[in-house]
Amino acid sequence: MRSLPGKVIKTNVKAELDLRESAKALVLDIQRFSTEDGPGLRTTVFFMGCNLVCAWCHNPESTLFKKQVQWMGTRCIGCRRCLAACANDGLEFIEEGLTIDRKKCVACTSCVSACPTGAMEVKGIEWELHDLVHEVLKDRAYFGKDGGVTLSGGEALMQGLFVEKFLKELKNKGVHTAVDTAALVPRSTIERVLPYTDLVMLDLKLFDAVLHKKFTRTDNGLILENAKFLSDYINIHRRPELWIRTPIIPNATNTEENILAIGNFIRNDLSGTPSKWELCSFNNLCEDKYKRLNLKWDYTNVPLLRKSEMEHLYQVALNSGVDPDIVTWSGAIMVEN
Numbered sequence: 001m002r003s004l005p006g007k008v009i010k011t012n013v014k015a016e017l018d019l020r021e022s023a024k025a026l027v028l029d030i031q032r033f034s035t036e037d038g039p040g041l042r043t044t045v046f047f048m049g050c051n052l053v054c055a056w057c058h059n060p061e062s063t064l065f066k067k068q069v070q071w072m073g074t075r076c077i078g079c080r081r082c083l084a085a086c087a088n089d090g091l092e093f094i095e096e097g098l099t100i101d102r103k104k105c106v107a108c109t110s111c112v113s114a115c116p117t118g119a120m121e122v123k124g125i126e127w128e129l130h131d132l133v134h135e136v137l138k139d140r141a142y143f144g145k146d147g148g149v150t151l152s153g154g155e156a157l158m159q160g161l162f163v164e165k166f167l168k169e170l171k172n173k174g175v176h177t178a179v180d181t182a183a184l185v186p187r188s189t190i191e192r193v194l195p196y197t198d199l200v201m202l203d204l205k206l207f208d209a210v211l212h213k214k215f216t217r218t219d220n221g222l223i224l225e226n227a228k229f230l231s232d233y234i235n236i237h238r239r240p241e242l243w244i245r246t247p248i249i250p251n252a253t254n255t256e257e258n259i260l261a262i263g264n265f266i267r268n269d270l271s272g273t274p275s276k277w278e279l280c281s282f283n284n285l286c287e288d289k290y291k292r293l294n295l296k297w298d299y300t301n302v303p304l305l306r307k308s309e310m311e312h313l314y315q316v317a318l319n320s321g322v323d324p325d326i327v328t329w330s331g332a333i334m335v336e337n
């Protein structure tokens with residue numbers, strides 16, 4: 001097992017981003033009928049690549065900006081055709097099952113083609129713009145008045161050029177658009193996508209700079225600056241809608257100090273622009289994803305939060321002075337007797 005790979009976060013984020021500008025997008029998944037990624041029923045496109053390394057990441061398969069193969073043990077019949085198909089000697093059966101040596105694997109997908117049961121899967125498919133637009137518009141019938149398309153990840157805005165064009169196409173077709181982002185991207189990227197975005201769902205995880213770096217391996221200065229820019233933009237243009245989302249993670253973000261600090265920031269620096277501040281409770285459903293990727297997860301066996309803990313932090317958020325009407329909490333909680 002290995003930990004999530006460390007990443008060098010360049011001071012000049014723009015330089016890194018430019019490498020990822022492409023006419024095609026690398027997409028992890030398209031999720032339909034989602035009720036948790038914005039208003040109404042939505043189709044969510046999960047883009048690959050992320051420039052934060054959150055200790056609790058719920059989508060480890062989306063963090064790298066590259067195609068990856070993974071093994072679904074429940075589908076495997078042990079025929080070993082995948083091993084024979086790998087020219088790089090990247091696969092090995094050990095007691096716990098099949099392991100993929102990520103240093104040797106070049107994601108050629110030969111093992112995926114060779115597997116008769118679908119136990120070897122590839123994550124990360126390249127999409128042309130018009131094909132992806134066509135794909136999500138198949139779901140248009142159920143979007144209704146409130147629903148639409150959400151761009152998530154990973155960090156969707158790391159593929160800014162494609163995302164701008166994708167959003168523009170959707171807006172031209174009258175589809176409601178939402179972007180779920182941590183905003184660790186150049187301001188110019190945000191400026192480019194805002195004209196075609198109806199809702200920004202901005203993650204504010206930790207306000208303290210030292211703790212932010214400790215738990216996400218990145219500074220939060222640019223994130224907070226971009227949040228203020230978004231607020232200024234909304235005050236001028238009266239759009240898009242802005243939701244703030246704070247993941248409530250045990251021993252990381254779930255402190256009174258953190259919730260109060262984020263609340264103060266929303267009240268003092270975002271000048272009433274967010275229409276929702278949602279505290280999202282930790283969930284551990286992603287544990288199997290880490291196993292499939294041979295990754296170690298620091299939150300293995302960490303239980304869900306109790307309802308009383310979430311309600312307490314909700315009260316702290318209310319006491320921070322933000323408009324109480326915008327505060328809410330959601331997510332899985334431990335069943336208490």
Ligand code: SF4
Nearest residue numbers: 086105106108109111
């Ligand atoms: S994707 Fe290619 S290199 Fe990677 S394990 Fe499979 S066959 Fe080997």
Ligand code: SF4
Nearest residue numbers: 076077079080082115
């Ligand atoms: S080819 Fe597929 S079914 Fe056969 S051992 Fe490999 S993963 Fe398992």
